[in-house]
Amino acid sequence: MSTGSPLLGDLIEALRCLPGVGAKSAQRMAFHVLERDRAGARRLAERLALAVERVGNCRRCRGFSEQDTCVFCASPSRDKHLLCVVETPVDQLAIEQATGYCGHYFVLLGRLSPMDGLGPKELGLDLLAARLAEGEVEEMIVATNPTVEGEATAHMLSQLARAAGVKATRLAHGVPLGGELEFIDRGTLAHAFGGRHTL
């Protein structure tokens, strides 16, 4: 170890569990918090320990929650007729932050990927089918990623919805806002062209 303090060396090594943090960033973070923000570091240590200990998955939507039922599922003000299906909790957060969506969620915690051992069972589709069978959901918004696996997952979800007599919708594909046609990949451009609508 090349610091004068073994504990500091241990901290630098542990910081590398964070995504995008390499050797240099870990050093910078460790020195920064010790030199300038010990209160912040103490708070981070407490919250990290607490979150790791307590945050599990919501019984109803499989999103992150420290309660049996998450804040979204427990909220009486959210629309019970809408159910948005996402791959991961971070996608759920992205939709929540970007859109005015105020319905419920269902988190697959993955995408259909038989090679990785992720099938209908792992994605909780039995739970989702039971949820649709309750009869409250009128529209299921399929918000899986536009990747090969995400599309396969979306296809399977649409079949599930059809079986339950629920309308299934998919996020629109097209030119991203602020994007320039010149730099957009062909697939997206073809999609946007095919899906053009009247002005």
Next chain:
Amino acid sequence: MSTGSPLLGDLIEALRCLPGVGAKSAQRMAFHVLERDRAGARRLAERLALAVERVGNCRRCRGFSEQDTCVFCASPSRDKHLLCVVETPVDQLAIEQATGYCGHYFVLLGRLSPMDGLGPKELGLDLLAARLAEGEVEEMIVATNPTVEGEATAHMLSQLARAAGVKATRLAHGVPLGGELEFIDRGTLAHAFGGRHTL
């Protein structure tokens, strides 16, 4: 808060105490550790708490240490005749990692900056003078940064060394390895030109 779990929201907010971590990175980190690396997060929480609690400054060199005397100062195998003076603990680490230096260090924990209330006393120059007066140090290597404040600090350090009858040296300035002359700033190039040596 727009996650389904308040504890997760707290964690995201706390992660922002790390340098270079904004709202998006903090989200990504929080979701990553909860989804994929709870063991790593638990270890990080422990080590962070421990480092914040225990790591102080070495009595002798002012570098980081959880002991009264840091690993470097306590090492019997390091050369007592060499003393390298740096501004911060992170500079100490940089020298330790990049060079084969095996002498002792003295950390100023800042640079001369009267505007910020950093004078000789704050930089521990009395401690440094006492160290030089012990008579063991033969060469004091001044490794402050090549900034205006760093140069002023270096100047003061050289006076201190002269008063103690100790030889003071300064890191060489010049063209960085791999740098191209075309893109090097004028000051550095002028320094390198003036300091040319025989091949």
